[in-house]
Amino acid sequence: MAQSLDRLRESPSQTAGPYVHIGLTPNFCGISGVYASDLGSTMVNDRTRGERIGLKIRVLDGTGTPLKDALIEIWQADADGLYSPTEMRGAADPNFFGWGRCPTDMETGVCAFETIKPGRVPFRDGSLMAPHITLWIVARGINVGLHTRLYFSDEEKANGEDPILARIEHRVRVPTLIAERQGDTYVFDIHLQGEKETVFFDS
Template sequence: MPQRLDYLKETPSQTAGPYVHIGLAPGAAGFEIYKSELGWDIAGPNAKGERIRVEGIVIDGTGSPVKDVLLEAWQANAAGVYAHPDATGEVEDGFRGWGRVITNFETGEWGFDTIKPGPAMGRNGQVQAPHINLWVVARGINVGLNTRLYFSDEAEANATDPVINTIEWERRRATLIAQRSDDGDVPVYRFDIRLQGEGETVFFDI
């Protein structure tokens, strides 16, 4: 006889931490467990396209940096193709397109090196502006937060992007735009993530 499950209650959730770094990025936490850690090489050394640096900080509702954050990034290559078996287009050999970084324990800064993604095909044949998908996990967050990073020098593409245009208010859209700086050897895009309060970053329910 099948077991009745309608009387069971939902299992309580817990936040990620304080040992999220040890489990997901042990090397950064001082534990040399693996020869190489999963997720540090996003684009690969031979990936085509413009090399860029993405940097930022995660800020809580009081305006203070959050220093125990883990971020995962997922992006298309310079031709707008994801490293996925069902991708539309030819998958670039050696391009991973996924990465994992943590914040600096002292400053809260995070960053990663990659290549700038190209416009990618979305649902219903709609072209999406170049972007990087980000998933944010930290102590105090019950469910990981999903957001997107768009590029300030892609204003024309951003204006027609089907996802960013679901956001009604222009000032809310602005929280998804990384600002480009060309002061160093490679372009740097600054993308600060605000979890709460004034200027809160747009997060998506996916």
């Protein structure tokens, strides 16, 4: 006879704790011998096509204070707008790993990626989205990972044509998704709360 399971309840959500870093970035935590390097720490090699860029990302709480225990993952297309490892529209760059993972620095709260500027990817209606990078953020105080996007300040024309940015009702919030270029690096602040709260998306 089958046992009734109606006595079982869903476990309560909990914020990301130290086990996130221990499990996902053991070398960063000083635990060696699990991986030669933490997964997602390297996205490019000397044969990767496209414009090399750096990303400097901070996660700020409602007071504007950087979180020093956040972890960010990014996904993006290659320089031709193709996703790795498989892409129905063509062959993605085999020397580009389109996913990265990085914890924020425990002193500065800055998370740094070395990558390439992505190409434009078609939206489901065939129109082209602006170059962008998808981000997923976990940290203390966050029960469910947050999903947002990073667009580029020097892609003003493409940003103006982007079908996702066009859907943002309150236009004053669009700048919360734009990373500012400083030389070869784009600087991006993710505000969890407050006047500059970043636009987040349903996953």
